[in-house]
Amino acid sequence: MEKTNPPSSQGPLSLQALQQMIVGGRPEAEGLEQLLADLESERRLEHGWLLLKQARLDHAVWGGLQARLKALVDQSRGRRMGRWQVDPERRTLRLSFEVRAPACSQHPAGLLAELGRALLSAGLPVAMGLEKSPRPAVHLGHPLPLMVEGCEEWADLDLLEPAGLPLAELPERINAHAIQGLRVLQCLQIPNYASRVAELCRRAHWLWPCPAERLDAARERMAAFIGSERYEIEKSAKVDGQKGTTRVDIRPLLEDCLWEGATLTFQTRIHKGEAANPCKLLAAILGPEPPVQGLVRTRVELGEDPRLDQAEKFEPKLHNMFEDAVLLESGGTISLVDDEDDDEPLVIMGH
Secondary structure (H helix, E strand, C coil): CCCCCCCCCCCCHHHHHHHHHHHHCCCCCCCHHHHHHHHHHCCCHHHHHHHHHHHCCCHHHHHHHHHHHHHHHHHHHHHHHHHHHHCCCCEEEEEEEEECCCHHHCCHHHHHHHHHHHHHHCCCCECECCCCCCCECEEECCCCCCCCEEEEEEEEEEECCCCCCCHHHHHHHHHCCCCCCEEEEEEEEECCCCCCHHHHEEEEEEEEECCHHHHHHHHHHHHHHHCCCCCEEEEEEEECCEEEEEEEECHHHCEEEEEECCEEEEEEECECCECCCHHHHHHHHHCCCCCCCCCEEEEEEECCCHHHHCHHHHHHHHHHHHHHHHHHCCCCCEEEECCCCCCCCCEEEEC
């Protein structure tokens, strides 16, 4: 399942040098100061820290370098906290990708980690998050249920700078470093102020190839479900503070249920990032035994992003914030000029 990749020759020279040092088995005193300086100047301190962490190195040998790098990472995080959103080099990409077996056996957190690892191994200038233990700034859309394949999933990716090659060429490069079953289909650049893709997921489309031996019973049970106005099931819940059961209506949760031969297609709504588990819904309708297997999410519909229609609200604000950040870090002094006229605009002068 796990795919081991050679060091990328497409990334910054500082990371390549650190990778070579790791392969060599011990940190080299000669050139170490220059390496740390290069990591900082190329904005790859967090990437270097992650590289050391994932290598699981002997602390007795590497502990000194790890401690020095961690201190630099903490300082870098403090600087980035106030500047990241207004960085003019920042780019945001939206990825569509598919998840097939065996990659679909990964929990969402594991799938996210594998996607981030592939992006870094491909040499992309992936930005790191602002967590105390930085990880790639990759954000999944609505989570895919475990052991369910997805034909068109979504993720957002933050880059430190432009990718350095056409967007159409990125999937091939990324896929060369991805685990089996994980394949990027398309990369699109979106405005940095766009809503995260998880906030835009509105509807999921599913198909289930019904085994021949249970087709007749499944058709009969599904017909009863489709023809009903309410379809209640018992569900575990707290009643008056005590564990118990309650009855819930699941009829509104499945929409457009249709048979195409032996294949059932249907849709589920995603409301405020939440949606019922389709495997559990089918089990409630068709019976828990045998378990539903082979379910596929064919696509996830995205809603309109209201932020894209409000560019004038976000772009000038970000531009002004960046100018303020540059001014405040320029080392000059700022004085307020008061001309004692409340109707005139306030003048800020830098020296």
